Amino acid sequence: MTSHTKRNEDFGEWFRNVLVEAGILDYRYPIKGCGVWLPYGFQIRRMLTNLLRDLHDKFGHEEVRFPIMVTEPNLRKEASHIKDFENEVFWVTHGGRKPLQIRYALRPTSETAMYPMFKLWVRSHADLPIKMYQIGSVFRYETKTTRPIIRVREVTTFKEAHTCHATLEEAEKQISEAIQIYKQFFDACGVPYLISRRPDWDKFPGSLYSVAFDVLMPDGRTMQSGTIHNLGKNFSTVFDIKYEASDGEHENVYQTCYGISERGIGAELSVHGDDNGIVLIPNLAPTQVIVIPIPDKKIMPLILDTVERVVKNLTDSGFRVKIDKREELTPGSKFFFWELRGIPIRIEIGPRDVKKNQAIVVRRDTFEKKACTLAHLPQVVHQTVDEMSANMRMKAWGWMKSRVFRVDSLEKARTILAKKGGVVEAFWCGTEECGHNLEQINAKLLGVPIDVGETLEGKCASCGKEASSLVRLAIAY
């Protein structure tokens, strides 16, 4: 990177710089909290949205597209929902020179856009379940400090899924399915996560309960990167979504919804990045292999010919390959350019390699170099890609796990979080009073782990009474 900011010294600065320098996102747009996805960033975004599409399609969801504007009366229908969003909604009040008769909100999320239509679509048991998703923009008039990708006013890449079911059991099963989908998403990204059930005072407005995926960022703070909500009948009651059950009664449906935004992309870039730029996990890299000819005046045509053959060979083997033939740049500046952009594999071919009928293969994560005969190149690249993916996952999970601390007192929790960030797990009696008390250490209560297998017993870190569960605390974005 040109800016020489070290990722682990000033993560915020590193992140802002890498977005611009790697051609991912330009945040100088004249409206606060709005950025422009640049061509390379858009390609990365396309890889991740396609992954989300594939996963949702595989689990039987259908993609749809709802309007961006919502009428004010619909936004106001569910009382706790509007209460939470009221201070964050952008309002459209005029069409042309005239005031509108009713105001339109730019959707902050799409329950209130979708559910009046669900009411029209659900008639009988045969119409259930509904499992739909869309990927698009939602808008939040954020009052906290905005940050590119992480806290924005136009969330450009919000995947939200919405489902309707006949019974609460089916809705619960859907919650489990959603957790599976999100696990598979983050696993494909090689991004480690903690899954917690948010406390009641922090659940999605209008839901019965919320489950969240939190990602630990390099600066030791957690970032909420995916949420899953069981809505019960709250919305279906106010939006009057009913089906005729087999006994002829009209019953409100049970609903769930779950969302992942471009924070998923932000997590991928942050967790794997290093001081040289971003590092893309091979399956999600728009370009997986960059081939760079090392020039030599005497045998340049031979070198270029070898490069072309290598590109063809690797492309035929199923890799996404590019070649960098720019004559005005030195090999070193090309290395720098592609390292910054996180291309997993670099292949160098110079005069010595041509003579030896070989190429040099370099891994982006470890910068490990090895020579490889041209005949074995596809096989070696396959192997290197596999090793690199496994290493990136292992390293990221190892790093996170080493920063999850189980503590038995609030004081220890406070000291740990203040010193190095991370996540602390303490025992909790489950009362709201003790929950808020735990948060007094300047941390956010992420909630009760639902990804901890062991059965544990202990005393509440706040009141000392018998605890009902562990609870996670962290400094959160």
Next chain:
Amino acid sequence: MTSHTKRNEDFGEWFRNVLVEAGILDYRYPIKGCGVWLPYGFQIRRMLTNLLRDLHDKFGHEEVRFPIMVTEPNLRKEASHIKDFENEVFWVTHGGRKPLQIRYALRPTSETAMYPMFKLWVRSHADLPIKMYQIGSVFRYETKTTRPIIRVREVTTFKEAHTCHATLEEAEKQISEAIQIYKQFFDACGVPYLISRRPDWDKFPGSLYSVAFDVLMPDGRTMQSGTIHNLGKNFSTVFDIKYEASDGEHENVYQTCYGISERGIGAELSVHGDDNGIVLIPNLAPTQVIVIPIPDKKIMPLILDTVERVVKNLTDSGFRVKIDKREELTPGSKFFFWELRGIPIRIEIGPRDVKKNQAIVVRRDTFEKKACTLAHLPQVVHQTVDEMSANMRMKAWGWMKSRVFRVDSLEKARTILAKKGGVVEAFWCGTEECGHNLEQINAKLLGVPIDVGETLEGKCASCGKEASSLVRLAIAY
């Protein structure tokens, strides 16, 4: 179709009905001019947006994504631009409970969102050309009657490309390239078009001139379905987009932009549809072949087994195939269901076919049926798909061409358009006065053909003086 509206008797009604009945778009959303893309409609939309992506990528464009909101000062920078859009802009005036310091427009098109960023990105000749595109929503507070897909307030599927060049010659070459791209797009859709240079009083606000693709709809009216604009230096001057030329001087860039909206999808559905529903050209059908088992109690397992083998065989041959096994529906109602949705090829397999080791292949456009041995099925489906595509193109072009009339008097033009619609071509001296006079026959002047090869001479249909060119007139959407 359930509604039994004939496409050629009441096209507007047919179109509205087919959108709902075929599961394409639900227009009952509570905001006027806003519709919901339903799962099947979304699949069709995905095929067409992917086609647009492939074409723009092939011609060296890069996909990006700009914010939806534009500041009022930026929207107002180019005087003729805001003049034309002022009455059609949705304004965001409040964030949460507070009025915003400056108003934000929902972009009616993205010149004024993109060009302040182009100013930052263009420095030297090496940064040119810029060729970028995005696919997303734009908003128009339409005062004319709205119609689903054809005239809407949220245009959900606006592909807009924007380019910057060092010279006017390169901008002109870009206009030719854009025409090529749009020809390839509509040709892939099998949709016939007329290309005309719009008169000066109807060009895009802020451009030097505009070229438009018009599609003749079944009701005899034309629909503007793609536009291409040479912006000259108008926008680069007000947005101060400059590059350093080789002589060290800072020069404003030349710009072009071109757009296609969901009207492209509307054209595809309208032009090929018939009284039974839509008809999709095979290369753009999300499902190309639907296989329907004809039940027979005695040998049902054998029938289903044959069906599965056929599906596998055709899938392996590269077709997008589905099977309709629903037990609660009769074969007849399944035929109806898939005809409505325009699936190009239907394959029926019943007891007699199983015995004869054959299947029945039915074409959606002509309903032509033929028996085919299972061994030859992939080959026959390939051939049928080719014949069907060629026939759809030929029929559509023939239909349009038979409705383009060359006339030598205004009276004839008026009579023809009033009776059957279509397009008239008359001679025109090129003056604005005569242009407006020609429009007195209740038609819109589409402009001067740029797709007519012959050199023609004649007298202006308005003033009788020597004409400079032909001009097209039609009743337009």
